[in-house]
Amino acid sequence: MSAPIEHGNNKPPEAGAAETEIHVFERDPGDPQRKHVNPLLKLVLELGPLMVFFFANARGAWISERVPFLADIGGPIFVGTACFMIATAIALTASWMLTRTLPIMPLLSGVIVLIFGALTLWLQDETFIKVKPTIINTMFGVILLGGLLFKKSFLGYVFDSAFKLDAEGWRILTFRWGLFFLLMALINEVIWRNFSTDFWITFKVWGNMPLSIVFTLMQLPLMQRHALPEEVEQKQA
Numbered sequence: 001m002s003a004p005i006e007h008g009n010n011k012p013p014e015a016g017a018a019e020t021e022i023h024v025f026e027r028d029p030g031d032p033q034r035k036h037v038n039p040l041l042k043l044v045l046e047l048g049p050l051m052v053f054f055f056a057n058a059r060g061a062w063i064s065e066r067v068p069f070l071a072d073i074g075g076p077i078f079v080g081t082a083c084f085m086i087a088t089a090i091a092l093t094a095s096w097m098l099t100r101t102l103p104i105m106p107l108l109s110g111v112i113v114l115i116f117g118a119l120t121l122w123l124q125d126e127t128f129i130k131v132k133p134t135i136i137n138t139m140f141g142v143i144l145l146g147g148l149l150f151k152k153s154f155l156g157y158v159f160d161s162a163f164k165l166d167a168e169g170w171r172i173l174t175f176r177w178g179l180f181f182l183l184m185a186l187i188n189e190v191i192w193r194n195f196s197t198d199f200w201i202t203f204k205v206w207g208n209m210p211l212s213i214v215f216t217l218m219q220l221p222l223m224q225r226h227a228l229p230e231e232v233e234q235k236q237a
Contacts, residue, residue, distance in 0.1 A: 045095055048087060049084055049087035049088040049091055049113070050084075050204070050205060052083050052084060052087040053080050053087070053201070054080070054201060054204070054205040056076075056079050056080040056083035056084070057079070057198075057201050058201075059076075060076025060077070060078075060079040060080060063079055064079060077120075077126045077197055078120065078121055080201070081117045081121060081129050082121060084113060085113060085114055085118070088110045088113045089110070089114070091106070091110070092106065092107065104154075105140070108140075109136050112132055112136055116129055116131065116132040116135075117129060130192040131192070133188040134189050134192075135185075137182065137184045137185035138181070138182065138185040140178075141178045141182035141185065142182075144174050144178035144181065145175065147174065148171065148174060148175060148178070153167075153170040153171060153174040154174070155177055163223060163227065164228040165226045165227060165228065169223065169226025170226075172226070173219060173222060173226075176222075188204075
């Protein structure tokens, strides 16, 4: 005789499991369950640690006087590195608290910041923190260009909350950003090897940022041509 069938729970076990599934990393750009952060707040979380690094290096002696344990770390570049690491950890924590996921690109950058920052402080050698932008930009460039070989655009993970493009638009934009990252890696190598530490830090904040903004503005015609219809309608409303 067959066992009785219970009708009290009609939901398949798989469905219940899916609802409680935890996503550590941010969902795909097209996933309807992907949580979005305000673009301005997202910009603050991504650029904030860099601004902290610049300020801490410029006012390293002032900070060391008010935070005694930082005085044992070393000169301004080392104080700035320590503050950079702390700010990066705070930014990633804030992203997790807001979305319960970790943004992929900032996470990769943050891991490198923590690793090379720790090496900088441990070995008292500023070379490690100077090489970090070269490694990050090269990695991002290789990831973006490499993704195109498999017909995938990873740029959507960064910009999907700001605008929507068709497949061809994402492909072209990803290719351009991939080349831009490689160019920035080359520029960083030239500057840190041939100029002073203060000049390198100044360029890192006030040179990298304007170049990125100018490059982004140059992509506006492309983004307008390849914007999805609903995106165009929203902008015209």
